[in-house]
Amino acid sequence: MTVKGQCFEAVFGRPVKVLGEAPGRVNLIGEHTDYNGGYVLPTAIPQKTRVEMAPRDDGLIQIATMSVRGGTQLSYRAGEESRRGLWLDYVQGVTAALRDRGVAVPGFDARIESTVPLGSGLSSSASLLVALARALRAMLDLVIDDVEIARIAHAAEHDFVGAPVGTMDQMAASLADENTALFIDTRTLAFERIPLPAEAELLVVNSGVTHQHASGDYKTRRAECERAAAALGVPQLRDVDEAAAQRIASLPAPLDRRARHVVTENARVLAAVAALRAGDLVRLGELFDASHRSMRDDFEVSVPEIDDLVESARAQPDVFGARLTGGGFGGSIVALVKRGCAARVGRAVVEAYARVPNRRATVLVGEPVS
Ligand code: ADP
Ligand code: MG
16 A cells, blocks of 8 residues: 555554654674674664554554655554565564564554665664664563663564574664764673764765675675684684684685684774774774775675775775775775765765766765765
8 A cells, every 4th residue: 555755644544652763873893793793883873763653452563664665554463473575574573573572562553764775784674673663662661671672673683584684783773872883792782882083974875786685695604604613613703813813714715714804803893992992093994994805805795886985985085994884795885084074075986986877876974965
């Protein structure tokens, strides 16, 4: 059913009862480390997902989203969740995960609206899951903390939707804010908020090349990491450090390169946290650059369009560093830029990108380029 541009009352014929919101995220450093039990360092972006909700007493769950095909609506019955391979699975995943935890989820109507672009590496999926879980927490007066909300969102995406993702995105959507970087140990979900430097700003540019996490390449990388960990005799690559460089180098290709990325990337997250604490933007920028090279050459999750964006950002003055952010195979880059310069750098990068026919980049964080 089409519900284009309609407010909650227009769609469902009654007022909103509760609201849930959650931001998208950009990962500063620590890519493909979360499902290896390692470290990550995301921050929240201004874009967010908003879920308006009101309970029903007939067990029906009706969901309208403004983000798919301009506005569309689907429904299912509480307790009868089944995977359909559609956006609705993200909603069904949350109600199923709550039920698995003993929560009696009733029927409800919900309207979803999001300013996080879908499938661009800024985690629209986790922001939807967390916003929805928060709306349900408010509606049902659930006593659940934000780490548990992240666990529920992760269960929804990993177990129900079937995307083999780690816990970074859901933790970021649930716990990050725009003024701090969220340093997470994904093995324990212990986290710490590290203030972002006042002298720098972030620029995020979308390549327009879209990815699909549930698709093959991401799964392949995850499986390669598991094989590398098994060959090294550890539960997860988190349990190996740079002192094991020789043993890593002796793994059969491409497991040697995959393991090297994860192990060096974990070390780079720790170094980035130290650089943030010391206010050392030059060092932080070097770590961004090194992370990109590692993702491009060792983990092989970049694409030529992303490499072009990274190179043209790095060629600009006042850029400390730039890298692919998110799972890869397309998506966005993040650059660390001297405060006040992101708009100029963004314009230059978008312009250079458009010199190749049929390519259009967009600034997602920083000043939009019209
Ligand atoms: P990312 O999280 O990087 O944006 P994903 O592929 O992980 O990309 O998640 C995108 C998917 O999440 C969409 O294809 C859709 O199924 C679902 N989704 C995200 N936001 C919304 C929304 N506002 N309304 C409906 N579905 C959404
Ligand atoms: Mg996602």
